[in-house]
Amino acid sequence: MSEKLTIRIDGVECECEKGEYIYDVARRNNIPIPVLCRSDAFSDHRACCRICIVEVEERGKRKVVTSCVYPISQECDVYTKSEKILEERAVILSLLAHRAPDAQRIADMNKAWGREGFERLVTIDNEKCILCGLCVQACDSLGTGAISTVLRGTEKKVDTPFDKPSEFCVGCLSCANVCPTGAIEFSQDEKTRTIWNRTFDLLFCEQCGSLMGTPESARHAVGEGEVPTVCDACRKKKLADEMMQTYRYV
């Protein structure tokens, strides 16, 4: 059992364990901290968007930290809305809004917490991506590794190798689903799905006909095992029916 600590976030006393991240403790205590690049799907966070910054006061010293990756090591006071934080967050949001003007979520955040006075910055046209790398993390964690960040500096982007359809992509949409700004484009009609320049067939449940993804993603998920033909809900229902029959006369 790890050590218990009590910290104060915006004056509210919060119980936490040593080593927990400030963001997690704040959320558990219903203290909202805005974030973009943090996903519950992973235990290690990107700390890339910098929107989740908070001020921490430990032993009388105050500093600005990213709450999504700052582990609590001692009793401290956390300020999520101090003047300094609001100012710095506004600057970060303004920069992100110029980087990704088409991202609705950033526009909304910028409206709520942003400030005026950054008009001199150049806005990138038709951009939604903030290069947080969550999509790459998702693809890597699935073991597909189809996408990565390519090039550097102002040309940096997320792409497949050589800008070609990837043989490793399984069309699972994990990258698009995890993206905080909806920057990864894909299209889908009744029978096919196209993502990263590659078109996949769609797989439907044999029983209820609901969408199960692509044959490639189903195959990847089971590895060497048998590819399922029915969706999770139907499989559970079938199992439950069987159980009911088995124990009928007990």
Add this chain to the structure above:
Amino acid sequence: MTDQEQASKISEIIEAYPADQRFALAAMQDMQHAFNYIPEEGLSALAAYLGCAEAQLYSMATFYKALSLTPKGDHIVKICNGTACHLRGAMNLATELKRNLGIDPGETTEDGTFSVELVNCLGSCALAPVMLVDGTYHNKLRVEQIPGIIESYANGGEVSAHD
């Protein structure tokens, strides 16, 4: 070089290293050295050997300036654009090279003889402006000297650094 020769050269380079991801950069540098670029087959063979994603190696290959995924020219001309060289007219050298070879920094001539690169500092600020061709320094360069230097390399010869 035939495809087969290239493939055997690739596996020779790759297999000189243990199958560990930390040797990825070293193997890619060797390929760059052997072929003057990293062929696509080389990247996928290395990924298979090291057991990592090809996308990850592609990310590295596009990140480092020293690695190239398109064939470089036989002669690589590096124009120093560090502070001292820049002030002493490095960009004029680039313009003169464009006039001679018809390419901007970062490009390769169509016949594959020359590649021109703009680099940050070659560490010879006292000799500015500096141009490096295949490892040979051309110091305190004047724009008028460039056609002669290019011609000597184009003819297959080399010129001394202080002619």
